[in-house]
Amino acid sequence: MADGPRHGMTAALDTKPVSAPRPLIATEIGLDRFDPLSRIISYDDFNRGTCGWTQLIGNYEGSLDAMLPGFRPITSPMLSTLGHWDTGSHGGMTGSYAMKLATRPFDDAITVALKRLTARKAGPIRLEFYMTFKPEANELMLSQSDVKAIGFLLDLQGGSAGGQRVMPHLRYLNASGGSLQEKWQFKRGFPDFSDIGEAKETVSHFHLGEDGWEDLSGASQQLCYNEIPTKVNWHYVRFDFDLATMTATHFQCNDRVFDLSAFDSIRIPAMKNLWCMLNVCMFVETAADNRAFLYLDSVCLSGDF
Amino acid sequence: MLRESTTAVVARGDVWRGASATEPFEAGWASEAVIFVRALKPPTGAMPLAHVEMSPDGMRWMPEGTTFQMPAERDGIAMVRIAHFGNWLRVATDLPDGAETTVLVTIHLK
Numbered sequence: 001m002a003d004g005p006r007h008g009m010t011a012a013l014d015t016k017p018v019s020a021p022r023p024l025i026a027t028e029i030g031l032d033r034f035d036p037l038s039r040i041i042s043y044d045d046f047n048r049g050t051c052g053w054t055q056l057i058g059n060y061e062g063s064l065d066a067m068l069p070g071f072r073p074i075t076s077p078m079l080s081t082l083g084h085w086d087t088g089s090h091g092g093m094t095g096s097y098a099m100k101l102a103t104r105p106f107d108d109a110i111t112v113a114l115k116r117l118t119a120r121k122a123g124p125i126r127l128e129f130y131m132t133f134k135p136e137a138n139e140l141m142l143s144q145s146d147v148k149a150i151g152f153l154l155d156l157q158g159g160s161a162g163g164q165r166v167m168p169h170l171r172y173l174n175a176s177g178g179s180l181q182e183k184w185q186f187k188r189g190f191p192d193f194s195d196i197g198e199a200k201e202t203v204s205h206f207h208l209g210e211d212g213w214e215d216l217s218g219a220s221q222q223l224c225y226n227e228i229p230t231k232v233n234w235h236y237v238r239f240d241f242d243l244a245t246m247t248a249t250h251f252q253c254n255d256r257v258f259d260l261s262a263f264d265s266i267r268i269p270a271m272k273n274l275w276c277m278l279n280v281c282m283f284v285e286t287a288a289d290n291r292a293f294l295y296l297d298s299v300c301l302s303g304d305f
Numbered sequence: 306m307l308r309e310s311t312t313a314v315v316a317r318g319d320v321w322r323g324a325s326a327t328e329p330f331e332a333g334w335a336s337e338a339v340i341f342v343r344a345l346k347p348p349t350g351a352m353p354l355a356h357v358e359m360s361p362d363g364m365r366w367m368p369e370g371t372t373f374q375m376p377a378e379r380d381g382i383a384m385v386r387i388a389h390f391g392n393w394l395r396v397a398t399d400l401p402d403g404a405e406t407t408v409l410v411t412i413h414l415k
Binding site for chain 2: 049050055057064065067074075076078079080081083084085098104136138139159282
């Protein structure tokens with residue numbers, strides 16, 4: 001068990017009233033494969049639909065043409081049984097369906113799905129999910145270097161003036177230039193903004209470009225790619241973030257916990273209409289003229305309140 | 306249990322020239338679909354028929370049998386209803402030389 005309290009199992013250990021366990025039927029609804037904090041903010045089992053996940057869109061005014069180019073190829077997530085031409089439906093971890101993010105079929109394509117929330121309390125939150133990724137199996141080849149990266153980010157803003165918009169990014173750089181990279185990266189700094197439209201009421205920035213990615217300390221990790229493009233294995237990811245201090249406190253993929261001492265986020269002065277924003281984004285990128293797929297079996301976001 | 310329903314935007318401001326199609330979309334959970342194709346800008350050239358296509362694997366495509374006329378003016382909308390489509394769906398067309406249209410394609414499933 002991880003260090004967070006377990007629902008219905010840790011009442012004697014928990015002395016903080018804000019962390020009091022809440023009654024849950026964890027086994028029935030699948031939460032027992034997660035280690036959530038005391039409050040489940042959202043639990044997305046994609047056997048119950050897309051659970052509020054939608055495609056990212058860039059800001060625009062007047063015309064979709066005003067959208068920054070990086071946002072235009074983004075596609076809609078879908079419910080998938082991971083059907084393969086040679087073995088049929090792979091299915092999810094515990095049911096038939098997963099949420100699938102699918103890029104377009106060209107090199108350096110990206111797609112992003114997100115869930116838009118707001119925060120009730122500026123305190124610790126925990127994002128956990130089970131994922132796997134593959135290229136489209138359109139060649140009878142391993143295609144292990146066709147997926148450039150999979151990743152996630154939070155898009156956060158404090159609840160009062162003077163705060164910041166903070167965007168912690170992490171991605172697993174699987175491959176680039178035809179070579180395997182197999183390492184985790186983060187992105188920090190202050191991005192360039194562009195005015196959108198003539199009314200000057202909207203700005204936009206494409207924060208998922210290739211620039212600015214840095215390796216985590218001890219970044220390398222080999223994942224279970226398996227032996228052909230139609231075999232997939234689910235991976236666990238956990239990311240803890242403190243909304244009070246706007247700092248990351250834990251990052252884990254399967255059996256590896258990473259050093260976050262050098263980690264930081266993209267930081268921007270607070271924007272005029274994003275108070276308490278708590279968005280969770282997932283993305284997948286290509287490294288070949290072939291579609292890349294990120295599958296999410298389930299996502300659990302929890303908080304300590 | 307309330308019936309599942311969703312709207313998916315499968316082409317958003319995509320410019321179609323020549324052989325064009327929406328990206329593959331999986332909808333195996335749904336038993337019926339309504340597809341709308343809207344021209345976001347005035348199309349240029351003659352607008353051809355479009356086809357709904359199905360696939361066994363998301364890579365090889367066959368006509369589902371439903372055809373419709375691509376919209377010939379800005380904000381023109383075509384609509385088709387289909388059922389019994391298995392899993393993968395897309396809309397495909399082949400625009401003649403010199404023809405171009407900018408489309409918004411949505412699939413409504415339940």
